[in-house]
Amino acid sequence: MGDTKKLKPxxxxxxxxxxxxxxxxxAVLAGSVxxxxxxxxxxxxxxxxxxxLKSAYRESLIDFGWAIEVFVHNLSSYKHFFNLDYxxxxxxxxxxxxxxxxxxDEGIIDSIKEExxxxxxxxxxxxxxxxxxxxxYYITDVLDDFIGSKNRAEExxxxxxxxxxxxxxxxxxxGRWIGSSKWVxxxxxxxxxxxxxxxxxxxxxxxxxxxxxxxxxLSEMVLEPYGGRLFEGFSLGKEKL
Numbered sequence: 001m002g003d004t005k006k007l008k009p010x011x012x013x014x015x016x017x018x019x020x021x022x023x024x025x026x027a028v029l030a031g032s033v034x035x036x037x038x039x040x041x042x043x044x045x046x047x048x049x050x051x052x053l054k055s056a057y058r059e060s061l062i063d064f065g066w067a068i069e070v071f072v073h074n075l076s077s078y079k080h081f082f083n084l085d086y087x088x089x090x091x092x093x094x095x096x097x098x099x100x101x102x103x104x105d106e107g108i109i110d111s112i113k114e115e116x117x118x119x120x121x122x123x124x125x126x127x128x129x130x131x132x133x134x135x136x137y138y139i140t141d142v143l144d145d146f147i148g149s150k151n152r153a154e155e156x157x158x159x160x161x162x163x164x165x166x167x168x169x170x171x172x173x174x175g176r177w178i179g180s181s182k183w184v185x186x187x188x189x190x191x192x193x194x195x196x197x198x199x200x201x202x203x204x205x206x207x208x209x210x211x212x213x214x215x216x217x218l219s220e221m222v223l224e225p226y227g228g229r230l231f232e233g234f235s236l237g238k239e240k241l
Contacts, residue, residue: 006065009033010101013044016063016070017103025049025075026109028100035099043067047096049108050074056081071096075108082119089124089171089178091116123175132173136223136230139165143219143229147212156207159215163203166222170195173226 007015013029021027031045032038044066056077061068071093073081081093094116102109127135142165146158164184171178171187179187188196202214223229 009038009044009066010103012064012066012068013046013101014103016044016046016066016068017048019063020070021048021050021072023050024104025051026105026112027103028097028109029103030096030100031069034101043069045069045071045096046103047071047073047078047093047100049078049112053077078112079115082115086119086124090180090183091120091124091177092183094119120177124172124177126175127172132226133230134236135165135169135172136226136228137236139169139219139223140229140231143216144231147216152210155210155212159203159206162215162219163199166219167199170222 006012010029013027017024017027026049028047029044030047032042033044046068048070050072051074053072053074056071056073059070059072061070078093078097082091085091085093097116098113098120100113139162142158142162146155146162149155149158167184167188168178171191174191176191177187178184185196185200188199198218202218205211205214220228
């Protein structure tokens with residue numbers, strides 16, 4: 001069991017590092033408490049760099065009155081996660097490092113922050129025309145299921161899939177990072193506040209009333225600049241003769 005007294009976030013994080021990682025090369029506090037977005041259920045996200053660590057790991061603890069998520073790396077392992085996040089277009093590790101408040105530093109943090117900054121500013125790898133075509137087909141397929149469904153339970157989960165596909169399509173075709181969970185809306189707002197409002201309103205209307213028209217119009221609006229819906233003529237994996 002950890003300590004039950006809840007300290008201020010930075011003080012708790014510093015004491016956590018002193019207690020559990022006194023010999024680390026560096027550590028940063030990231031997450032909602034750093035961004036000023038903490039809620040009653042927020043935890044402390046701490047990235048720690050340990051020189052002789054064999055492999056990276058993640059651990060959840062409770063200490064100093066806080067739920068703490070600790071991400072422990074050496075000076076090679078974080079690069080692997082940077083690369084994974086880049087390929088997934090979800091730069092969570094880069095954001096944590098760049099926004100992080102330094103808790104301890106033996107001369108390594110600034111260069112890692114610069115790496116994170118460069119990746120974030122350059123954006124994700126651009127989608128090819130083939131990927132865009134494939135995503136158009138997937139959206140068309142799910143949209144048709146959504147329009148044709150008469151089963152309320154199924155409609156809800158089809159709508160969930162459609163929302164995921166649309167947000168990904170909009171952000172990736174515009175060279176933007178995507179996100180998961182709450183980061184979906186944050187990523188959309190960072191790209192275009194007006195579109196985000198339309199996106200939320202369309203799906204909110206459907207979930208509340210069952211009315212599909214706004215979702216359908218939104219989907220078609222997103223696809224239109226890239227050729228609209230796609231079904232006939234789509235092929236994937238067929239060998240050319």
